[in-house]
Amino acid sequence: MTATRPERSAYIRAGRGELPADLIVCGGILVNVLTEEIYPADVAIWGGRIMAVGDVTAYRGPETEIIDASGHYLCPGLIDGHLHIECSKLSMTSFAEAVVPLGTTSIVSGLDQILVVGGLPAARAFLDEAAATPLKIFWGAPCRTPYTLPRSHVGHYFGPAEHAEGQLWPECVGVWETVREFIDTGEPDVMAAIDLAQKNRLPVLGCSPMCRGRSLNAFMQAGIHADHESYTAEEALEKLRAGLHVLIRESSISHFLEENLRIVTEFGITATRRISFCTDDVVAADLRARGHVDNMVRMAIAMGVTPMAAIQMATINGAEMVRMDGQVGVIAPGRAADILLVRDLLDFRAAKVIAKGRLVAVDGRMLEALPRPVRQGPLMQSFKLSPVAPQDFRVAAATAGDTARVLTLEVDPTQIFVRRRRDVTLPVVDGAVLADPTQDVQYITVVERYGRSANRPTGFVSGFGMKSGAIASSLSPDDNNIICIGTDPADMALAINHIIEGQGGQAVVQHGKIIAALSLPIGGIVSDLPAAEMEAEEGMLDEAARLLGCALPWPFMYMFVMQVTAIPDYAITDLGIVDCIGLRIVDPVLA
Numbered sequence: 001m002t003a004t005r006p007e008r009s010a011y012i013r014a015g016r017g018e019l020p021a022d023l024i025v026c027g028g029i030l031v032n033v034l035t036e037e038i039y040p041a042d043v044a045i046w047g048g049r050i051m052a053v054g055d056v057t058a059y060r061g062p063e064t065e066i067i068d069a070s071g072h073y074l075c076p077g078l079i080d081g082h083l084h085i086e087c088s089k090l091s092m093t094s095f096a097e098a099v100v101p102l103g104t105t106s107i108v109s110g111l112d113q114i115l116v117v118g119g120l121p122a123a124r125a126f127l128d129e130a131a132a133t134p135l136k137i138f139w140g141a142p143c144r145t146p147y148t149l150p151r152s153h154v155g156h157y158f159g160p161a162e163h164a165e166g167q168l169w170p171e172c173v174g175v176w177e178t179v180r181e182f183i184d185t186g187e188p189d190v191m192a193a194i195d196l197a198q199k200n201r202l203p204v205l206g207c208s209p210m211c212r213g214r215s216l217n218a219f220m221q222a223g224i225h226a227d228h229e230s231y232t233a234e235e236a237l238e239k240l241r242a243g244l245h246v247l248i249r250e251s252s253i254s255h256f257l258e259e260n261l262r263i264v265t266e267f268g269i270t271a272t273r274r275i276s277f278c279t280d281d282v283v284a285a286d287l288r289a290r291g292h293v294d295n296m297v298r299m300a301i302a303m304g305v306t307p308m309a310a311i312q313m314a315t316i317n318g319a320e321m322v323r324m325d326g327q328v329g330v331i332a333p334g335r336a337a338d339i340l341l342v343r344d345l346l347d348f349r350a351a352k353v354i355a356k357g358r359l360v361a362v363d364g365r366m367l368e369a370l371p372r373p374v375r376q377g378p379l380m381q382s383f384k385l386s387p388v389a390p391q392d393f394r395v396a397a398a399t400a401g402d403t404a405r406v407l408t409l410e411v412d413p414t415q416i417f418v419r420r421r422r423d424v425t426l427p428v429v430d431g432a433v434l435a436d437p438t439q440d441v442q443y444i445t446v447v448e449r450y451g452r453s454a455n456r457p458t459g460f461v462s463g464f465g466m467k468s469g470a471i472a473s474s475l476s477p478d479d480n481n482i483i484c485i486g487t488d489p490a491d492m493a494l495a496i497n498h499i500i501e502g503q504g505g506q507a508v509v510q511h512g513k514i515i516a517a518l519s520l521p522i523g524g525i526v527s528d529l530p531a532a533e534m535e536a537e538e539g540m541l542d543e544a545a546r547l548l549g550c551a552l553p554w555p556f557m558y559m560f561v562m563q564v565t566a567i568p569d570y571a572i573t574d575l576g577i578v579d580c581i582g583l584r585i586v587d588p589v590l591a
Helices: 005-015 092-102 112-131 160-166 180-185 188-200 213-220 233-241 284-290 293-303 307-313 316-321 489-501 531-547 555-563
Strands: 023-032 037-046 049-054 065-068 073-076 078-080 104-109 136-142 172-179 204-207 224-227 245-249 275-278 339-342 350-355 358-362 403-412 415-429 441-447 458-462 470-473 482-486 505-510 513-519 570-573 576-579 584-586
Touching: 005 049, 023 339, 037 073, 078 275, 078 293, 078 316, 092 104, 092 112, 092 284, 092 293, 092 350, 092 358, 092 531, 104 316, 112 136, 112 160, 136 160, 160 188, 172 180, 172 188, 180 213, 233 245, 245 316, 275 293, 275 307, 275 316, 284 531, 293 307, 307 316, 403 555, 403 570, 415 458, 415 555, 415 570, 441 489, 441 570, 470 489, 470 555, 482 489, 482 555, 489 505, 489 513, 505 531, 513 531, 531 555, 555 570
Parallel strands: 023 065, 023 073, 078 104, 104 136, 136 172, 172 204, 204 224, 224 245, 245 275, 403 458
Antiparallel strands: 023 037, 037 049, 073 339, 339 350, 350 358, 403 415, 441 458, 441 482, 470 482, 470 505, 505 513, 570 576, 576 584
């Protein structure tokens, strides 16, 4: 939305009607999210921007394209206020193809996963790729990468020097994913990023799950503007009362909308303009089955939230949260021409999508396929390690004997990010502690892939239910090292080596054979596959994981978030098992 002085002069002329509109949307009923009014209005568009709303007769020229919106409401394009786009495994272009027909025209993302692989050049490449699509990306400069504590090994570290450059990029809307533990510990790089943000007048966007009381009061002293991590309605209300802009999350794996919106439907909060929507992490199958931000609008309305308030949460509220309401989130002069034609506000679905001033989708389908950029360079060759061997995953017993007491990371099937401690007794053979599928205990390992170390720590995990084989993934936030869970070290080595050889992907191995695999060649974390093909590949992977005995709803997502240290109680990185409360590495074999 930035413009040179000559471009600005042209927009001013077009705003006066001296230049005829490129496109006029006529006969529709405007949903004005600023005044909370709904009334008939036409919209004139020139150069990708809205020139006029209301009577636009003076803007019509002989070559102006006309879209008849009779019988439709005109709503602003939807905004996802916090999204790790790479976790979808879709490239920027593939993701745009998936969500724009659903009505999402803007997202806020840190591109943190590709940053740890390729640094600022990789993020720049992704932003430039997005600019060639109908989807807008507002970029939050990650507070620090990786987010892990203690800091794990990655390909590139994002710190104060990168902030000095990145915060000046036109897409930058603030410091992103500011993890509470960094504030609690006074992490120097994060404090330097906040200093720069104050200088550049950028908001600081937080990440503080289960943060209340004195912890919240302390967190707020860092100037935190917004937060997307509330596990209960009570937590969300406390954060709202404390002055935070609260993003309500409904991801493929974390379902918090119905719980958090109780602050409106049960607690009686009517001041909803500081509540907005985000999805955080989504997969292709979920996008195609439920939708994206449009699904959140429908869910909110079904709960009893008024259509106006629900649409505001999906549009202007999110724009105001990142201080971009002068560009998006409302149908008004000077804003981006991102407009949805919706037949029924109660069953909110985009019949037509105008993005960046062009009609790009009708009835859930793009009018034209989006070309993929030529892929070459460092991001296509990002693995710098040798093949692994089964003995790399040997866990030595602490003392002599036939058994050993060990700490396992037990996943919660209802809360994907929550891993509790479970102590079990495992067999010991030839001085090595063995996994025991009969107790639902498997090996878990992380293999550092950037050539910075030879770290391959191995521990134990429970809750996956696997009776045989192994699953592995190189998409694994927050550092995207290779993570693997298995019952057999030989199968684990085969799965990991398949990923190394293919420069990224996911794999399922059983009895010495690869039974399902997905290639993720771009940075080892995303693919140019269309969403429909990605859904099919995800389905085959999940079905293969179930053949091993895993009954979790999203086996690979439950596995790859095991490296996230920002949520209690335990995680694993290439440094080893992490006590996420004590912020220290612990030995899985107990004394």
